[in-house]
Amino acid sequence: MSSPSLPASVPATVTVFASPTSWIESDAVAQCRQVAALDGMIHVAGMPDLHPGKGAPIGAAMASSVLYPFLVGSDIGCGIAVFPITLKRAVPEKLAARFPDLDRPLDPERDADDPAWNVLAGEIPAGHTEGLGTVGRGNHFVELARVGSVLDAAHAARLGLAAGDLVLVVHTGSRGLGERILRAHTERYGAGPAPDPEAYLARHDEAVRWGALNRRLLAARVAHALGAAPTEPIVDECHNLVEVRDGHYLHRKGAAPGDGRDVLVAGTRGTPSYLVAAHAGPEANHSVAHGAGRKMSRGDALRRNRVKHTVEELRRTPVGSLVVCGDRQLLFEEAPSAYKRIEQVIADLVEHRLATPVVTTVPLVTYKTADVGVATERRKRGRR
C-alpha cells in the first residue's frame, strides 16, 4: 500500500499562540514563515512572547527532520532556574550592596577555596572554565525575589513555596562555550543543517550541562554572599536547545519545554515573573513562553528610554526593587517599557491551555552587571 507523500515544497505549518489583542511584530511572524519554508521543517509554534531575532524568531519551537544549529542560536543551554533562599531580613538597599561581582569568573585554581564549588558534582562540562560563574549581558540576570500571589496553592505547596518566601531567579546560559560551538558550525556550513547531527548534539549537550552548572554556581555565589545556604533549584528549564523527540529535531529558541514541567516565565526588571505549570501539547511543539518578550529592539529602547527615563528611576523600580547595573546603556535597553506586559503573555498561555500560573515572584534586587562608581562610568563612556 503506497502512502501519499507530500512534495518537499509544501511549507511547514505555523501556529502563533497569542490572542489578537497581543502585539506580535509582523517581522517575527515573517521569520516564522521563513523558518517554515526550510527543508525538512514540519511545524513552527510561536509563543506569546514571540519577537524578531537575528535570522530566526525568538519565542519559537521549531520541529524538523533536519537539525539547524542557527535555530537554537549561540547561547545554547540558556535557561532560568529558581532556588529557594532563606534570609532573616530582606531590605533591598542592604542586600544590593552585598551582591558579589558576578562579572568576575570563578577560577578553579585562584578561587579554589570558594564555597560555591560545592555545587559542582563531577567534571566541568567540556573542561571549559572561561566565564564560569558569570551572569553575562543582554537579558541575563540574577534576582532575589519574593513570592507574591499564590495562584495554585496545592502546586505551590508541592514546590515548598508560600507567599512571602524568598527565591533566587537565575537567567543565564553557556557564555562563550555555546557561541564557540555555533561559530564552529557556521564557519563551515552557515545557516545550513548539521551534516553530523550526533557530533553537534554531543557538543550541544555539554553546553546545556555547562549552562545548568553556571546557574547553580551563580546562585551559590549569591547565597554565600548574603549569608544563606545554597540550595538545589526547584525549577530549572533551558529555553535554547534541541531535543530529539518523536524522531524529529525540536529546536527551541526562547521557548521552554512545556510538557508537564514547571517553568519560570520571566517578567522584567520592574515587574513580577510567573512560575507556571506547563502542559503544552503537540500543536505548541510541547513548549511555552520563556519571558515577557521584547516589544522594542535594543536600539529603539536605548533611543526612547534615554529621553523617557532617568537612570535613577530605572535603578529603583515601581515594585520597590533595586537594579544593580553599572552600565547605563544596558539599563535603558532592558527597561521594563522595552518589554511586553507579562500579564498578557501569561493570559495567552492560559487561554490556549498551555500553562497554569502557580505563583508570582516580585523582584527585590536584580543584578545585571557590576555597579561601577560614577567616576568609572564617566571614564568608560568618555563623556561629561
Next chain:
DNA sequence: ATGTCC
C-alpha cells in the same frame, strides 16, 4: 546572545 565592529 557573544572576550562583539571602534
